[in-house]
Amino acid sequence: MAEENIHWADQIAKEVKERVEKDPVLKKIVEEKGFIVYDEKTPSGTIHIGSGRGWIIHDVIAKAMRDLGLKAKFILSSDDIDPYDKPNKELPKSYDKYLGMPFRNIPSPFEGYKSFADYYFMQVVEKFEEIGIECEIQSTGEQYEKGTFNAAIKKVLDNSDTIKEIFEETYSKEYNKIPFNVICEKCGKIATTKATKWDKENELLTYKCEKNLVDWAEGCGHEGQISPYDGNGKLPWKVEWAAKWPSVGVVCEFAGKDHFTAGGSRTISIAIADQVLDFPPPYPSTREETGKGYEFFNVGGKKMSTSKGKGFGFAEMFNYIPAQIIRYLLVKTRPHAVLDFDPEGRNDMILLYERFDRAERMYFGEETDDNKNEVANQKRIYELAHVGDIPDRMPKQIPFTLAATVIQVGLSEEKAIEILKKTGHVDENIEGMDLHYVLQRLRDAKRWIERFAPEQYKFQVQDKLAEGIEIDDKEKEVLKKVIAELDNELGEEELHNKFWELCQENDVKPKDFFKAAYQVLINKDRGPKLAGFMLSIDKDKVKKLIESL
Numbered sequence: 001m002a003e004e005n006i007h008w009a010d011q012i013a014k015e016v017k018e019r020v021e022k023d024p025v026l027k028k029i030v031e032e033k034g035f036i037v038y039d040e041k042t043p044s045g046t047i048h049i050g051s052g053r054g055w056i057i058h059d060v061i062a063k064a065m066r067d068l069g070l071k072a073k074f075i076l077s078s079d080d081i082d083p084y085d086k087p088n089k090e091l092p093k094s095y096d097k098y099l100g101m102p103f104r105n106i107p108s109p110f111e112g113y114k115s116f117a118d119y120y121f122m123q124v125v126e127k128f129e130e131i132g133i134e135c136e137i138q139s140t141g142e143q144y145e146k147g148t149f150n151a152a153i154k155k156v157l158d159n160s161d162t163i164k165e166i167f168e169e170t171y172s173k174e175y176n177k178i179p180f181n182v183i184c185e186k187c188g189k190i191a192t193t194k195a196t197k198w199d200k201e202n203e204l205l206t207y208k209c210e211k212n213l214v215d216w217a218e219g220c221g222h223e224g225q226i227s228p229y230d231g232n233g234k235l236p237w238k239v240e241w242a243a244k245w246p247s248v249g250v251v252c253e254f255a256g257k258d259h260f261t262a263g264g265s266r267t268i269s270i271a272i273a274d275q276v277l278d279f280p281p282p283y284p285s286t287r288e289e290t291g292k293g294y295e296f297f298n299v300g301g302k303k304m305s306t307s308k309g310k311g312f313g314f315a316e317m318f319n320y321i322p323a324q325i326i327r328y329l330l331v332k333t334r335p336h337a338v339l340d341f342d343p344e345g346r347n348d349m350i351l352l353y354e355r356f357d358r359a360e361r362m363y364f365g366e367e368t369d370d371n372k373n374e375v376a377n378q379k380r381i382y383e384l385a386h387v388g389d390i391p392d393r394m395p396k397q398i399p400f401t402l403a404a405t406v407i408q409v410g411l412s413e414e415k416a417i418e419i420l421k422k423t424g425h426v427d428e429n430i431e432g433m434d435l436h437y438v439l440q441r442l443r444d445a446k447r448w449i450e451r452f453a454p455e456q457y458k459f460q461v462q463d464k465l466a467e468g469i470e471i472d473d474k475e476k477e478v479l480k481k482v483i484a485e486l487d488n489e490l491g492e493e494e495l496h497n498k499f500w501e502l503c504q505e506n507d508v509k510p511k512d513f514f515k516a517a518y519q520v521l522i523n524k525d526r527g528p529k530l531a532g533f534m535l536s537i538d539k540d541k542v543k544k545l546i547e548s549l
């Protein structure tokens with residue numbers, strides 16, 4: 001198969017494998033730890049949906065690596081030792097007193113969680129099963145405590161001159177810091193301390209907790225001397241990023257493209273990894289090249305911001321858009337492609353479901369394409385995107401728009417299933433997996449109708465003729481003739497043909513007939529495909545509405 005037809009995750013897995021084989025440093029660490037695909041997130045508040053893109057990307061790459069026979073895993077670390085650096089608007093003012101402290105040492109806003117960090121991180125982690133993410137969760141603070149970063153910390157402090165050079169060269173301004181933030185032994189703040197001296201021999205840092213080091217948190221003035229190891233503090237962000245790579249054994253780590261700009265955090269981290277830690281930075285970077293981060297993932301743009309103005313939360317989104325569909329969208333899209341998904345848009349959701357269904361049919365051999373690469377690609381996307389075990393035969397598919405129609409006609413799942421049976425879309429004795437999939441589709445459609453669907457897809461079947469409706473006599477006549485046809489047990493196509501026949505016989509423009517029918521049935525000028533729609537509505541109801549004209 002030509003390379004351009006390989007799924008992007010398989011391509012990356014292959015490239016990383018080749019890279020490791022060629023690099024003795026990587027080869028050694030992979031022998032010890034396996035292929036580590038890594039990502040990290042600061043749990044400073046509700047986590048935005050955009051972060052989800054990175055998690056899916058990393059999850060899929062790790063899966064592709066395992067499919068190559070590699071021992072690979074995805075580790076997601078909570079950067080819970082980072083300082084609370086600006087007030088979280090979701091929390092009361094009383095939380096301001098914790099500004100400057102590590103998130104993991106701040107009490108949880110809700111009982112039942114270990115800390116502030118734990119609370120916000122759990123909101124997303126508990127959704128991982130639903131979205132099919134398999135990963136090992138780590139706490140960066142705990143890794144500091146365990147001493148995972150001790151060796152890197154020593155190298156960084158012993159070589160702080162090189163780090164100073166790297167920063168000064170990149171930013172053309174003075175860097176006068178010892179790159180380590182001690183947690184003040186007196187007040188517990190990490191953002192307010194400044195290390196003043198590194199005693200290389202005794203491996204001790206002298207530090208001062210300063211009153212005015214930052215303007216958003218006040219230090220206590222304490223001065224002390226402490227070991228930088230085992231969780232007594234942390235490396236500053238860009239240095240820490242580099243330190244994690246050899247310490248954890250990271251061979252692949254993407255981040256949003258904003259980190260990959262010239263002079264951005266990735267460039268600095270690469271230089272530190274290369275010059276101070278002598279470790280090749282993870283894919284997509286090399287010692288020489290920064291590489292490219294993944295593009296942003298926007299759901300619904302600004303329209304979908306929460307009341308707190310923070311954008312759409314990762315966990316919140318699954319209340320509206322099924323995890324399976326979001327996962328499919330992110331798996332099929334290359335990381336470098338911009339992703340603006342608008343569930344309110346005319347077609348985004350419908351198209352996404354149609355494509356998912358098509359990939360599913362191709363996977364199970366129920367549909368094919370002359371382009372064999374396309375079929376192979378769709379199968380692979382389906383495989384990587386599927387949440388949970390893939391069933392051994394194709395589950396019953398109901399088109400999304402049909403589901404949206406029958407759930408609005410039936411108003412309950414039971415009634416909707418009845419309609420699907422009556423109209424021949426599902427078997428009379430549907431059960432088990434098939435029933436489960438159909439019900440799921442009905443629920444998906446219902447949520448879409450309630451929250452996002454454009455007006456044209458929403459309707460309510462009328463109980464009685466809406467006031468003010470005026471139908472011309474000619475259209476009325478055709479409608480009344482349609483009633484008579486309803487008793488003839490016509491199928492959808494036959495009924496549709498009958499509409500055209502009757503229009504022709506009675507010299508009525510089909511356009512006018514359809515409009516009249518929709519006005520009578522749902523008090524709108526348009527609606528779902530009329531024949532199927534009419535058959536899905538209770539026959540007596542249709543008759544009553546038309547007879548009342």
Ligand SMILES: [Zn+2]
Nearest residue numbers: 184187209220
């Ligand atoms: Zn202090």
